[in-house]
Amino acid sequence: MHESVARAAPGVSGGLHVSRGTGSRIWPRGFPRDNVAMSITVLVVDDHAGFRRCARSVLEGQGYEVVGEAVDAASALTCARKLRPQLALVDVYLPDGDGFEVAARLAALEDAPTVVLISSHDRSELEPLMPGSAARGFVPKHELSREAIEALF
Amino acid sequence: MGARETTERDESLVRLRALAEEQAALRRVATLVAANPDPSQVFARVCAEVGAVLGVNSTNLTRFEDDGTQNVLAGWSAHGAPVFPVGPGVPLEGDAAVAKVSRSGRTERVDDYADLSGELPERIRAAGIASAVAAPITVAGRLWGAIVASSELPNSLPAGTEERIASFAELVADALASADAREQLAASRARIVEAGDAERRRLERNLHDGAQQRLVSVALILSEVEAKLDSEPEPALRLLESARGELALALDELRELARGIHPAILSDHGLGAALEALVARAPVPVEVTALPRRRLPESIEAAVYYVAAEALTNVAKHANASGATVGVTLADGCARVKVRDDGAGGAELGNGFGLRGLADRVEALGGRLVVESPRGGGTTLSGEIPLG
Numbered sequence: 001m002h003e004s005v006a007r008a009a010p011g012v013s014g015g016l017h018v019s020r021g022t023g024s025r026i027w028p029r030g031f032p033r034d035n036v037a038m039s040i041t042v043l044v045v046d047d048h049a050g051f052r053r054c055a056r057s058v059l060e061g062q063g064y065e066v067v068g069e070a071v072d073a074a075s076a077l078t079c080a081r082k083l084r085p086q087l088a089l090v091d092v093y094l095p096d097g098d099g100f101e102v103a104a105r106l107a108a109l110e111d112a113p114t115v116v117l118i119s120s121h122d123r124s125e126l127e128p129l130m131p132g133s134a135a136r137g138f139v140p141k142h143e144l145s146r147e148a149i150e151a152l153f
Numbered sequence: 154m155g156a157r158e159t160t161e162r163d164e165s166l167v168r169l170r171a172l173a174e175e176q177a178a179l180r181r182v183a184t185l186v187a188a189n190p191d192p193s194q195v196f197a198r199v200c201a202e203v204g205a206v207l208g209v210n211s212t213n214l215t216r217f218e219d220d221g222t223q224n225v226l227a228g229w230s231a232h233g234a235p236v237f238p239v240g241p242g243v244p245l246e247g248d249a250a251v252a253k254v255s256r257s258g259r260t261e262r263v264d265d266y267a268d269l270s271g272e273l274p275e276r277i278r279a280a281g282i283a284s285a286v287a288a289p290i291t292v293a294g295r296l297w298g299a300i301v302a303s304s305e306l307p308n309s310l311p312a313g314t315e316e317r318i319a320s321f322a323e324l325v326a327d328a329l330a331s332a333d334a335r336e337q338l339a340a341s342r343a344r345i346v347e348a349g350d351a352e353r354r355r356l357e358r359n360l361h362d363g364a365q366q367r368l369v370s371v372a373l374i375l376s377e378v379e380a381k382l383d384s385e386p387e388p389a390l391r392l393l394e395s396a397r398g399e400l401a402l403a404l405d406e407l408r409e410l411a412r413g414i415h416p417a418i419l420s421d422h423g424l425g426a427a428l429e430a431l432v433a434r435a436p437v438p439v440e441v442t443a444l445p446r447r448r449l450p451e452s453i454e455a456a457v458y459y460v461a462a463e464a465l466t467n468v469a470k471h472a473n474a475s476g477a478t479v480g481v482t483l484a485d486g487c488a489r490v491k492v493r494d495d496g497a498g499g500a501e502l503g504n505g506f507g508l509r510g511l512a513d514r515v516e517a518l519g520g521r522l523v524v525e526s527p528r529g530g531g532t533t534l535s536g537e538i539p540l541g
Contacts, residue, residue: 048362048366050366050367050370050399051366051369051370051373053370054369054370054373054374055373057373057374057377058373058376058377061377061380061381062380093361120361120365120366120369141369141372141373142368142369142372142373143372144373145376
């Protein structure tokens with residue numbers, strides 16, 4: 001049943017799409033699903049170079065296209081405006097601000113990316129803060145994977 | 154019984170009653186002082202009690218300021234009598250009783266202000282005062298101020314007035330000393346709490362930015378390895394190597410952090426071994442001149458260790474020194490630690506959170522920390538802690 005719903009709304013056209021296999025989850029606008037060749041563009045926002053390097057490697061290995069890296073809140077906004085990524089992975093604690101605030105400001109951009117917050121803190125600390133935020137959800141840094149990101153939709 | 158005998162007996166009764174009243178007044182002030190009130194409460198009360206006990210027209214309590222003026226902090230007057238106004242910036246020159254106290258540090262009197270010249274005697278006369286006796290308030294060996302009892306009549310303050318005011322001045326000094334001690338204690342408590350909080354923040358930051366990030370990386374690398382193991386064994390192997398590298402760095406950082414929290418070598422092997430290890434890691438050559446042969450109480454070993462550690466950190470960071478010495482000796486029931494460098498000097502207890510925090514630690518053990526650091530003359534940090 002879910003399969004058929006998904007197939008009924010394929011591709012990357014505007015609006016919200018129901019993802020395959022999880023009828024209640026929703027793809028953000030512009031997310032390709034069945035077409036693997038067209039990878040999702042990602043901006044990684046984190047002040048730790050080591051993490052950005054690993055995240056890029058993991059994400060690219062799993063079919064994402066990391067189009068940019070930003071080290072703080074200010075450069076996150078600049079990069080998002082310039083690169084127009086579909087997805088932004090934003091660390092909750094940035095040297096010049098708070099990931100929730102960055103999520104809200106990113107969400108207000110034209111052609112806004114979907115924001116997923118990341119942190120080395122665990123789910124129990126951050127998930128209670130998610131409702132009402134502009135972020136799609138939260139993924140602990142050490143669990144970062146395509147599967148964990150897609151589970152949010 | 155003759156009239157003369159009756160008069161003598163009455164007089165001695167009056168004297169006895171006056172003495173009892175004075176004792177009662179002193180007791181009331183002492184009780185107030187013991188309750189640790191704000192000193193200003195004591196000032197006002199003392200002015201009133203001294204005025205009532207001595208039967209004078211007015212009293213004042215004044216503080217001598219560093220700029221050579223006085224700040225009149227409290228005043229009392231018998232009903233309707235004139236009084237010298239309260240306030241700062243009052244001159245202290247000339248031969249007014251209070252001015253003489255500020256120079257001599259002893260009780261002084263002026264029996265008639267009529268012939269004294271100068272601004273202060275003029276202002277005293279303008280307040281309707283004709284004679285006065287003043288007694289010094291001395292706090293911790295330093296002349297702090299004075300209590301002044303004044304009369305609107307010349308030559309009207311009897312001999313002995315000096316001593317009677319002095320008894321009250323001593324109580325005021327007690328109140329000031331204890332308020333000062335309370336203030337210092339509160340400040341040191343606040344600093345200790347603040348230092349604890351700052352240390353917790355530093356640890357959280359270090360853990361978060363250091364080992365935690367490395368472990369996150371290792372987790373991500375391992376998930377990549379898992380994905381590549383079958384299809385791309387060569388890159389998987391390289392990833393495993395980088396994971397091992399990250400783990401080694403995380404371990405180093407955790408070890409360094411743990412040592413910063415509390416050096417295990419100190420509790421396990423004592424001060425000597427811990428200081429030797431500290432010295433071995435120091436970036437400039439450090440000579441250990443003396444070490445105790447026996448173990449000391451844990452809190453003392455820790456304090457001595459941190460004095461040496463902080464001093465050597467400062468040597469490395471600020472002193473621009475080519476070498477240093479560290480020595481710990483036991484004598485006269487005290488542990489003494491001395492760290493000396495040949496660097497730039499100019500260090501002060503107040504100008505670094507580190508040194509002030511160390512002084513708090515040493516003082517909490519009943520000891521004291523002294524910094525001698527003339528500019529260009531090297532720095533010597535000396536701590537002395539009673540072995541209790």
